[in-house]
Amino acid sequence: MGSFSIWHWLIVLLVVILIFGTKKLRNIGSDLGGAVKGFKEGMRSDDEPAKKVRDGDQVIEGEAKDKTQHKS
DSSP: OTTOOHHHHHHHHHHHHHHHOHHHHHHHHHHHHHHHHHHHHHHHHHHSOOEEEEETTEEEEEOOOOGGGGOO
């Protein structure tokens, strides 16, 4: 924690809560968690090879996702 004691960090936390409020901090936390989850999902899907579909004379590379997975 550097040269600051636990009391310094508690005072800083109290000031941040007073400035932003708990609701806004909770929203920021949930947004950050969602972003991290999306990043992990994106990294995981990069490991899977793209599916190839033959459409007549053309080869289409891509990935189809189920719409029901991404409902909020």
